[in-house]
Amino acid sequence: MLEQVREQWLDLVNDQLKEMQMEAGTGLDSIIKVGAQVPPKPEMGDIAFPLFALSKSLRKAPAAIASELMSRLEKTDGRPDGQLLVAGPYLNVKIDTSSLAQSVYESISERKDAYGQTDLYSGRKMMVEFSCPNTNKPLHLGHVRNDSIGSSISEILKANGAQVMKVNLINNRGVHICKSMLAYQRFGNGETPQSSGKKGDHLVGDYYVKFAQWEKEDPTAVEQAQKMLEKWEAGDEDTVQLWKKMNDWTLQGLEESYRTMHISFDKYYYESDTYKLGKDKILQGLADGIFYKEEDGSVWADLSDIKLDKKVLLRKDGTSLYITQDIGTAISRHDDWPFDSLTYVVASEQKYHFQVLFHLLEKLGFDWAKELHHLAYGMVFLPDGKMKSREGTVVDADDLVANLASLARQEIIEKQREDALDDIDETASSIALGAMNYYLLQVDPLRDMVFNPSESISFNGNTGPYLQYMGARICSMMRKYDEVKAQYADIPFDASLLDISAERELIKSLARYPEVVRKAGADFNPSVICAYLYDVSKVFSSYYHDNQVLKAETPQLVKARVELCSMVLQVLRNAFTLVGIPFLEKM
RNA sequence: GAGACCAUAGCUCAGCUGGAUAGAGCAUCAGAUUGCGGAUCUGAGGGUCGGAGGUUCGAAUCCUCUUGGUCUCGCCA
Incomplete structure (x- = not known):
């Protein structure tokens, strides 16, 4: 909306500049165009055109060009409302906000929850893969960033018109899974989530930890785990039975975590279903001469064409590897749902893996391989250092959410807001989620970051709860307005x-x-x-502090301001859904 | 060793295709309440944008070199 106005001015300005350059004898092919920018301070105008670049060809100082440009533009017909200002080497435009306000008002009233949606990806089928947990332990802080980014990106793509399919891949097989099974078999004594009162994923995770301890005492432990994997792959009934039981426990636990974190998927893929699929394609590629076989029987790809080394695709015993199954998974996904793009939300330490994966798929002749993307994100550190599972400094996702919720709860009680709320636990949990998601998403995904839990939940500063508070304040005012609304019914x-x-x-x-x-x-x-949310909230907060809305001087002004607040409210709501901040009418 | 990514205030982070005096939050200090939720608002101090060159009218932003850090380069996932 602001965009259109800016484009109009930009065209007008460049038309005039073209004329001026031609009058000065500049050839058609060396005409310089300028871009539109935003002045540093609002009182300087809303759109800025820097004119430095033209001083050479026009042989004039930029300031003189600005003056001439302004007088030419003022004689032009059909320009949008607005005021022109010369500010040194810049020509600035102060747009007419009242006509802008009117069109924003109409647009928001009409589109409501859909306000802000674009057609950037309209008609495109976009798949997003994220989370992808192992079934041998609960989710930790790293997963939380992954889930936050994955969910948010999915919402953002939808808001840009895409049809989105959120997929998860459960890593439920392999030697690491057997480790927790083996430890359970030896030390479990038939313990279950019911008997122990533990969440299934935590119970299984405890045995994964137990394996690590046992491994130190018994050097044959790893070997035994490897044997168990062989039995599993051979379909040994007892092993498969145990595997199913423990997988179920973990998955139920993970489901519960997802529910509390408001994470959902449209489709689950399981490694146990897909790990063999890639093999056929690799063998086909071998037959077609795309890959080659070593003397020991292993299958390789030569990646010198993308300046990388060689890569093993199948072990000498013919079994598949991580990359093999990822090839299979990608192909079966495209068969299931022919996407226009597939984005993998995976930590940046796996950049090499995806570079190779995409290249291999392209070599195999899948033209959609060009539409595969790795959305790499950096690591999450704690204020006191890195998370290390070996050193027990991993932050468990369930604990994190519970701790944040309990901090929120304390705050609610301290502020004596308990009676005003319908459900204190629900509210506390929503504040916790908003705090967490906002804190994690504020940072450019690519960057490593420090997660400071107590800072994230703080009600002061640039935090999720601060934003939620703005929404709640406006809602509170709207409830008051509802009581007197009838008086304003006829005021436009x-x-x-x-x-x-x-x-x-x-x-x-x-x-x-x-x-x-x-x-x-x-x-x-x-x-x-x-960044946008904080910007709007900050301006609004200051505005609301200094200006009366319901007690404004005239009924007309009350109406205008109430509508403005209601527009802000709508936009906050819409933006909240894109970054996983639950909207709260009261808090 | 090779490659990739990163370096901005004491701390955590923004900074759009190069543009006006490099911005927030936290922390520190000083203020604001006969007011729609003070979980708020206002102000101050705090910077050689890791360093050195280069391109340009103009560089935190682009290029080269350099220093420091992280990650990757497994018949692990």
Whole structure:
């Protein structure tokens, strides 16, 4: 919306500049165009055109060009409303916010929850893979960042018109799974989630830890685990039985974690179903001369064409590897749901793996391999250092959420908000999730980051709870407004009354929202939404502090301001859903 | 050893295709409440954008070199 106005001005400016350059004798092919920018301060205008670049060809100082450009533009017909300002080497435009306010008002009232959606990816089928837990332990902080990014990206793609399929891949086989099974078999004494009162994933995880201890005492432990894997692959009934039982426990536990974290998937894939699928394609590739066989029987790919070394695809005993099954999984996914793109949300330490995977699929002749993307994200550290499972400094996801919720709960009680809430536990949990997701998504995914739990849940500063509070404040005011609403029924919304600087800023922000959604989608970057949310909330917060809404001077102004607040509310709601912040009417 | 990524205030992070005086939050200090939720708001101090060159009218941003850090380079996943 702001975009269109900017484009119009940009065209007008470049048309005039073209004329000026031609008058100065510049050849058609060396005409210089300028871009549109945003002035550093609102009082300097809303759109800026820097004119440095033209001083050479026009043989004039940029400031003189700005003056001439302004007088030429003022004689032009059909330009949008707005005021032109020369500011040194810049020509700035102060747009007419009241007409902008009117069109934003119409657009938000009409589109409501859909306000901000774009057509960037409309008609495209986009698959997103994320989470991908092992079934030998519970989720930890690393998974939480993965899930946050995966869920958020999925929502952002949807908001940009895509049809999205969220998929999970459960890593439920392999020697690491056998380790927890073996430890359970030896030390478990028939313990179950019911008998122990533990969540299934935690119970299984405990035996994975137990294996690590046992491994130190008994050097044959790893060997035994390897044997168990062989039995599993051979379909040994007892082993498969145990595997099924323990997998179920873990999966039920993981499901519970997903539920509390509001994580969901459209389809699950299981490694146990897919691990053999890639093998056939590799063998086919071997037959077609794309890959080659070593003397020992192992199958390899030569990656010198992308300046990498050789890569093993099948072991000498013919069994498949991580990359083998990922080839199979990708192919079967494309068969299941012919996507236009597939994005893997996986830690950046696996960059090499995906580079190779995508290249191999391309070599195998799948043209959709070009549409595979690795959305790599950095590691999460704690304020006191790195998470190391060996050193027991892993942050368990369930514990983290529970701790954050309990902090939120304490705060609610301290502020004596308990009676005002319908359900304190539900509210505390929503605050915890909002805090966590916002904190994790604020940072560019690519970067490593430090997660500070107590800072994330803080109610001061740039946090999820702060944003939720803004939403709750507006809702609270709206409830009061509802009581007197009838008095304002006949008063029309007059956009021109919203003319103080904070109101102008808010309107521009609201108008900018669709562009923000588009950028977040184009960049696959949720932090764009977070930055926007904080920006809007901060301006609103200050505005609301300094200006009366329900007690404004005239009924017309009350109406105009209430509508402005209601627009802010709608945009907060819409943006919250893109970054996993639960919206709270009360908190 | 080779490659990739990163380096911005005491700490955690923004900074759009190169543009106006490099911005937030936390922490520190100083203020604001006969007000729609003070879980708020306002202000101050705090910077050689790791370092050195280069391109450009103009560089935190682009290029080269350099220093420091992280990750990857398994018949593990």
